[in-house]
Amino acid sequence: MKTILAPLSLALLLGSNVVFADAEIEGIVDRHCQACHDAGLAGAPKLSDAASWAPRLETGIDAMAKTVISGKGAMPPKGTCFSCTEEQIHAAVEELVGRLQ
Template sequence: MAYAANDMSSEAIAERTKPVGSVYTAKDLEGIVDTAAGGTGGEPAEPRSGEAVFNAACSACHATGAAGAPIKGDAAAWGPRVAQGRDTLVNHALNGFNAMPPRGACGNCSDEEIANAVDYMMDAI
């Protein structure tokens, strides 16, 4: 950023007088170093929220009852299932259970994203 030498605004003065070496912090360099080392330089994508996964991959059945799926928010339908414990529910969501397809047939959902979607449905009861 170029400032006229006679620019006396505090911003201009701060720019002219800031200490040498303050331009890059270690944090600024992290991405550059990662890239040089063969990394992508970026953070891995965040796992999608349970709501996002539900809307994309689960709602076709769990919002409508299609194929006999327990509907999100239907406490009577979910009660005995919840009683099995979260681990069993997540396991059935990952591996399939009767007419429930493995991962809700979501090919690009991670284990964590499927678990997020299960938690999202459990939160609705």
């Protein structure tokens, strides 16, 4: 029980500066982002296509996360991760960008 309470207490003390476990964010990307961005479904920029990501990267992670939160084109709001917080979406965008080839 102490193992669960200590990280939870720390997260509550940190407030909006919550740090997510890498595995949690990787799981979100794997479940909600990877398939469309691997295949380029419905116009999603492929992770292997650096040119399609260049203009998005110029806007920055914050702007990209806002786009994911509101949805764009065929991508629904929150990129299908309806239970994700805005902070988790932001972290997932960072993780996804880190996977660009």
